[in-house]
Structure formats: structure tokens, C-alpha cells
Amino acid sequence: MKQGFFTVQANVKLTDSVYKMVLLGDTSAIERPGQFVNIKLDGLFLRRPISVCDYEEGKLTIIYKVVGVGTEKMSKMIGGEKLDILTGLGNGYFTDFSGDKPLLVGGGVGVPPLYHLAKCLIKEGKNPTVVIGFNTISEIFGKEDFEKLGVKVLVATVDGSFGIKGFVTDAIAQVEDYSYVYTCGPEPMLKAVYNATTTSGEYSFEERMGCGFGACMGCSCKTKYANKRICKDGPVLVKEEIIW
Amino acid sequence: MVNTKVSLCGVELTNPVVPASGTFGFGYEFNDIYDINILGAISIKGTTKEARFGNALPRIAECTSGLINSIGLQNPGIDAVIEKEIPRLRQVYRKPIISNISGFSIEEYVECCEKINKVDDVDIIEVNISCPNVHNGGMSFGTLPENAEAVTKAVKKVTTKPVFIKLTPNVTDIVSIAKACEQGGADGISLINTSQGMRVDLKTRKPVIANKIGGFSGRAIFPIAMKMVYQVYEAVKLPIMGIGGVATAEDVIEMMMAGATAVQVGAENLVNPYACKDIIEALPNVMEKYKINDLNEIIGVAHK
Numbered sequence: 001m002k003q004g005f006f007t008v009q010a011n012v013k014l015t016d017s018v019y020k021m022v023l024l025g026d027t028s029a030i031e032r033p034g035q036f037v038n039i040k041l042d043g044l045f046l047r048r049p050i051s052v053c054d055y056e057e058g059k060l061t062i063i064y065k066v067v068g069v070g071t072e073k074m075s076k077m078i079g080g081e082k083l084d085i086l087t088g089l090g091n092g093y094f095t096d097f098s099g100d101k102p103l104l105v106g107g108g109v110g111v112p113p114l115y116h117l118a119k120c121l122i123k124e125g126k127n128p129t130v131v132i133g134f135n136t137i138s139e140i141f142g143k144e145d146f147e148k149l150g151v152k153v154l155v156a157t158v159d160g161s162f163g164i165k166g167f168v169t170d171a172i173a174q175v176e177d178y179s180y181v182y183t184c185g186p187e188p189m190l191k192a193v194y195n196a197t198t199t200s201g202e203y204s205f206e207e208r209m210g211c212g213f214g215a216c217m218g219c220s221c222k223t224k225y226a227n228k229r230i231c232k233d234g235p236v237l238v239k240e241e242i243i244w
Numbered sequence: 245m246v247n248t249k250v251s252l253c254g255v256e257l258t259n260p261v262v263p264a265s266g267t268f269g270f271g272y273e274f275n276d277i278y279d280i281n282i283l284g285a286i287s288i289k290g291t292t293k294e295a296r297f298g299n300a301l302p303r304i305a306e307c308t309s310g311l312i313n314s315i316g317l318q319n320p321g322i323d324a325v326i327e328k329e330i331p332r333l334r335q336v337y338r339k340p341i342i343s344n345i346s347g348f349s350i351e352e353y354v355e356c357c358e359k360i361n362k363v364d365d366v367d368i369i370e371v372n373i374s375c376p377n378v379h380n381g382g383m384s385f386g387t388l389p390e391n392a393e394a395v396t397k398a399v400k401k402v403t404t405k406p407v408f409i410k411l412t413p414n415v416t417d418i419v420s421i422a423k424a425c426e427q428g429g430a431d432g433i434s435l436i437n438t439s440q441g442m443r444v445d446l447k448t449r450k451p452v453i454a455n456k457i458g459g460f461s462g463r464a465i466f467p468i469a470m471k472m473v474y475q476v477y478e479a480v481k482l483p484i485m486g487i488g489g490v491a492t493a494e495d496v497i498e499m500m501m502a503g504a505t506a507v508q509v510g511a512e513n514l515v516n517p518y519a520c521k522d523i524i525e526a527l528p529n530v531m532e533k534y535k536i537n538d539l540n541e542i543i544g545v546a547h548k
């Protein structure tokens with residue numbers, strides 16, 4: 001974990017309520033995809049946890065949805081403004097167990113952390129398939145970014161306004177073969193993916209956090225083997241340890 | 245060179261800054277962030293007889309200048325703390341360790357304190373009496389002077405290390421509770437624990453916290469803690485560890501002027517993991533600014 005100041009380079013609107021922010025600063029504490037950062041905002045006591053969407057040396061990209069006061073404040077920020085951010089939080093996704101054909105499943109703002117993961121998997125010579133789900137066509141983001149990486153992307157919309165009508169599980173049904181599952185999204189979606197898929201996999205959870213780095217026990221959950229802090233021992237849990 | 249050394253019942257602290265129980269885990273994980281040997285002491289996570297998972301989630305709610313927590317004393321239990329957590333902390337940390345003990349009956353406090361008293365690495369026992377008493381309709385031990393005195397007496401009987409009783413602010417008369425602890429033989433007083441609070445989510449129209457009510461702390465409670473430290477200093481002759489809303493070196497000095505010998509930092513660690521380090525580094529400069537050569541000169545000066 002590292003604390004540092006980042007400068008907003010760009011903050012662009014992707015959909016009605018989803019923004020992409022590019023930040024410049026020290027990213028050396030970020031070790032792998034699926035980790036998150038914790039952002040301090042003026043006038044708010046607690047930091048806001050947001051997944052790393054993409055990173056390289058000196059540059060961090062996040063994608064966030066405006067749902068309350070903190071994300072609202074973020075959406076108003078402009079280039080040049082500074083943010084106090086804790087980086088390198090959480091365990092993240094491990095690419096070691098993915099096999100050749102990993103399946104990446106994201107719902108809503110669960111999609112962003114899968115982007116850097118897809119990049120890593122491709123770099124390792126693997127062939128990922130991406131399934132992303134949204135409520136309706138106007139909420140879709142990220143599709144072209146994945147396509148530019150050269151991966152196959154299936155989109156599901158609940159109202160059928162784009163792609164496959166239904167949930168991510170309806171899209172998963174159309175994927176012929178996969179070796180492992182990586183997923184992030186709302187808990188009901190994670191559970192549906194858990195039940196709809198046959199291989200092992202890594203599931204990223206969200207919880208309200210006090211600190212985000214393991215100090216307060218605010219985010220503890222039970223797993224089959226031990227109590228885990230979503231912020232430090234998670235946010236990614238392996239399928240076999242999850243208790244629904 | 246200014247002097248930041250203070251002493252709590254013979255336990256020497258190189259400075260008065262102590263991370264508060266529950267906001268610093270068992271300490272050793274913070275050593276990955278900075279050298280924790282700069283701390284005055286560490287108060288480790290509240291420990292009970294048996295392991296506890298704690299309360300349902302969500303356990304955290306944000307507030308203006310603070311947060312509500314309802315962790316429910318999640319901890320691995322006294323035996324695991326003695327066998328695993330304290331030795332792990334000792335591997336990276338040489339300064340005093342304050343062991344924070346909780347219980348739901350007098351017998352539980354006694355059993356835990358008796359065990360922890362035998363651990364050489366523990367310097368001070370801090371007894372958190374904010375917990376509900378299961379034998380008394382769930383009423384907190386810290387809300388009635390008789391109960392506070394009874395716990396103190398029972399714990400003192402089985403211990404030789406300094407015992408600080410940690411008080412809850414959720415009482416009508418903090419002074420009578422502090423006096424009862426002194427009467428019961430306490431060596432010092434820690435105060436305050438969290439103040440009760442609650443929030444409702446406008447979207448779901450339900451309490452944010454699963455347990456509905458939790459403990460409010462952070463910068464917002466500083467004046468409340470100040471008032472209680474000030475009053476208790478006048479009423480008892482025991483050393484005080486002041487706690488509540490401390491976030492800067494100025495806050496530390498202010499609380500010492502009200503009567504604290506040492507000061508604990510809680511919620512601020514959660515939002516600024518370097519809070520204690522920042523405070524300790526700023527302390528000598530702030531002392532010079534206010535013409536303080538030795539922190540011991542200012543303990544309780546606001547009363548003169």
C-alpha cells in the first residue's frame with residue numbers, strides 16, 4: 001500500500017452516470033489486476049474504494065458510477081485537480097490458474113477491473129472471452145475497449161435493447177468452452193455466475209469499508225475456511241471458499 | 245530539544261501518541277507502512293474470552309467528520325491473541341503494548357485479565373467496560389458506578405500490571421463512573437469510547453448499519469472527549485489516556501492541557517494510515533510554537 005497525490009488528467013463521461021478518470025501519479029504499489037484504490041475527497045470523512053481499471057507506470061485509470069455524494073464530487077473534477085489516493089489495496093486476480101480460455105464476466109461497474117485483467121491474460125498468450133451485462137443499451141460501456149484488445153465480447157442487456165436479451169448467465173450459456181471464471185459485479189450476479197458455471201474461478205466482492213487496508217474489521221465476511229477482510233484478504237475470493 | 249517522554253504508572257512512553265484499540269488491528273500490519281517503533285505505545289484490538297465473528301454487515305456508516313462502527317468486537321479470542329497476535333507484534337515492535345480486554349460478564353473479564361497478566365510482553369491492561377452485561381439485561385458495565393467498581397475490583401484482584409479502565413461517554417455523569425473506578429483500585433482511566441449514533445439510507449429507507457445503532461467517533465467527537473477528560477481530571481488522581489477525535493499534534497497538546505497524560509488516536513488512522521506518524525513528527529515543532537519544553541509541564545494546565 002502507498003499513499004500519494006494524483007493529478008486528474010482526464011475525466012470523461014461514458015454514459016449518463018458512468019465516468020472514466022485518468023490520473024497521473026505513482027502507481028508502483030499496484031501489483032495486479034482486481035486490486036483497488038481508496039480515494040479521499042474534500043469534505044468527506046471516509047475514502048471511496050474504486051477498482052483499478054487499468055494502470056501503467058505513472059498512470060492510473062478508474063471507471064466509476066455516480067451513486068452518491070462522493071462519486072458526484074468526483075464527476076465534477078477537472079484536469080489538473082489533485083486527489084489523495086491509497087493505492088495497491090486488496091489481493092486482486094491471479095492469472096496463474098486461468099487455463100487457456102478464461103471467461104471474464106462483469107456486470108455494470110463490475111466491468112472495469114476486468115479490463116487490465118484481460119490485458120494481462122492476453123500478454124500471457126491466453127485467449128479470454130468477455131461477457132458483460134447491463135440493464136439497457138444506454139448503460140453499455142467498455143465494449144470497444146475490450147474489442148480493441150482483440151478479445152471476443154458478448155453483451156447482455158436485461159431489456160434486450162442490445163446484444164443478448166437477459167442476464168450475463170444467458171450470455172454465458174452461449175460460450176462453448178472456458179477454462180476458468182473471473183467475475184466482478186453486484187452480489188446477485190456473482191451468485192448467478194457461481195451457479196451457472198462449472199469451473200473454478202475468482203469472484204470480486206464489494207463491502208462498505210472503514211479503512212480499506214485491514215485495520216478496522218469493518219468489512220469481514222465468513223468463508224469456508226476462515227474469516228476474511230474483503231479489503232485486505234479480498235476483494236477477490238476463490239469459488240471454492242465462498243459461502244452463499 | 246523538547247521532551248516528549250511521558251510515563252503511565254511507571255511505563256515509559258517516548259511520546260504520548262498511542263493508536264486506539266480497534267483502529268490499528270494487532271499492530272504488526274502497520275509495520276509494512278511505517279516503522280511502528282516510533283509510537284508511544286499500541287493499544288491492540290479488544291479481546292474477549294472466546295473468538296467472536298462480530299456483527300452482521302454493513303458495519304460502517306459515514307458521518308460528517310466521523311463514522312459509525314458496529315464491528316461487534318470481532319477478535320480471535322484471548323488464547324489466540326496471547327499465542328499468535330502478541331508474539332507476532334513483538335517480532336517487529338519493541339515499545340509498550342496495551343492489551344484491551346472486553347467481556348460480557350465479570351467472570352469473563354477476570355478470566356481474560358488473569359491470562360493477559362501473565363504475558364511478559366504486555367505492559368498495561370486496558371479494560372473496556374462499554375460492553376453490555378449479559379447478566380444485567382444487557383446494560384453496559386460502564387453506565388452504573390456500582391458495576392464499574394465491581395469490574396475494577398474483580399480485575400485488580402487477579403492482576404499485577406497497571407489496569408486502565410476505559411469508559412463509555414454514553415452516561416449521564418462520567419465523573420461518578422470515574423470515581424467508582426478509582427474506588428475499585430484502577431491505576432488509570434482511558435476515555436472516551438465511541439458515542440452511540442445511527443444513520444438512515446434515504447434510498448432504502450432503512451438504517452445503514454445492520455445492527456441499526458453503532459458507535460460514533462472521529463474528529464466530530466473531539467470536544468465531547470475534551471470535556472470528559474477535563475471533568476475526570478478534576479475528580480480523580482489517576483493518570484488519564486485521552487481518546488476521541490484526535491487527529492493532529494495540536495489536538496494532542498490540547499487534550500494534555502485538559503488533563504491527559506497520553507493520547508490515543510482512533511478513527512483518524514482509518515482514513516490516514518500515517519496519522520500517528522504525522523502527529524509524532526509534527527509534535528516537536530508544535531511544542532516549540534507554543535513554547536512547551538516538556539510535555540509533562542502541560543498535563544492539566546488548563547485547570548490552573
Ligand SMILES: Cc1cc2nc3c(=O)[nH]c(=O)nc-3n(C[C@H](O)[C@H](O)[C@H](O)COP(=O)(O)OP(=O)(O)OC[C@H]3O[C@@H](n4cnc5c(N)ncnc54)[C@H](O)[C@@H]3O)c2cc1C
Nearest residue numbers: 048049050051063064065067068069070071109206207208
Ligand atoms: C473493492 C471495491 C471496488 C469498487 N470498485 C468500483 C468501481 O470500479 N467503480 C464504481 O463505480 N464503484 C466501485 N465500487 C463501489 C464504490 O465504492 C461506491 O459506489 C462508492 O463508494 C459510493 O460513494 P458515494 O459517496 O458516491 O456514495 P454514498 O452512498 O454517498 O456513500 C456513503 C458511504 O457508503 C459507501 N458505499 C456506498 N456504496 C458502496 C458500495 N457499493 N460499495 C462499498 N461502499 C459503498 C461509501 O464509500 C461511503 O462510505 C467499489 C467498491 C469496492 C468495495
Ligand SMILES: Cc1cc2nc3c(=O)[nH]c(=O)nc-3n(C[C@H](O)[C@H](O)[C@H](O)COP(=O)(O)O)c2cc1C
Nearest residue numbers: 264265266290313372436437461462488489510511
Ligand atoms: C472501527 C473501530 C473499532 C473499535 N474497536 C474497539 C475495541 O475493540 N475496544 C475498545 O475499547 N474500543 C474500540 N473502539 C473505540 C476506539 O478505541 C476509541 O475509543 C473511539 O473510537 C474514540 O476515538 P476516535 O474518535 O479517535 O475514533 C473502536 C473504534 C473504531 C472506530
Ligand code: FES
Nearest residue numbers: 210211212217231
Ligand atoms: S475496511 Fe477496515 S478492515 Fe476492511
